[in-house]
Amino acid sequence: MEPNSGKVPASVWIVGGLAVVWNLLGVAAFAMQLAMPAEALQAMPPEQRAIYEATPGWIYLFYGVATIGGVLGSLGLLLRRRWAAPVYLVALIGLVLQVLASYAVTPAWSAGGAASLGFPVLLVAVAIALWLFARRMAARGVLR
Numbered sequence: 001m002e003p004n005s006g007k008v009p010a011s012v013w014i015v016g017g018l019a020v021v022w023n024l025l026g027v028a029a030f031a032m033q034l035a036m037p038a039e040a041l042q043a044m045p046p047e048q049r050a051i052y053e054a055t056p057g058w059i060y061l062f063y064g065v066a067t068i069g070g071v072l073g074s075l076g077l078l079l080r081r082r083w084a085a086p087v088y089l090v091a092l093i094g095l096v097l098q099v100l101a102s103y104a105v106t107p108a109w110s111a112g113g114a115a116s117l118g119f120p121v122l123l124v125a126v127a128i129a130l131w132l133f134a135r136r137m138a139a140r141g142v143l144r
Contacts, residue, residue: 008080011133012142016078019130023070026123030067034060047111054106062101065094070127077134082143085134092127099124 033052041049069091076084099120103109108116137143 008142009137012077012080012137015130015133016074019074019077020071022126023067023074026067027071030060030063033063047107051102051106051108051111055102056105059098059101059105062094062098066091066098066127069094070130073130073134077130077137077143080137080143082138084143085131085138088127088131088134092124092131095123095127 036052041052044052069087073084073088073091076087102120134143
């Protein structure tokens, strides 16, 4: 974007819109996990239930920072605010801490092994991409 041209690249609207939807899905998953009824817990396969039951409450702090931070960063991107990049970074850090803590203190690794890392790696990759995109847009003057 040229300085003072006022034209916002279409990628900002496309990435921002998709990022809002993606991160709202994360917030929905976070809320559902926090409010999981006993019947749903009992219906889980034993390995998944063991992970859920072994997850300490403090991990949900990281989960909340990751998901809510992702939504806020995405809204900041759509609003073209420079603070989107640091908010995305905080969300990324929350996500990495959540994933590391989950594998360190729950039976997640023994239940799923390396195969269970696929989705967490995807989540981290998307979070990194959103952070880098917001940084690039801020550096180009698209975000103010």
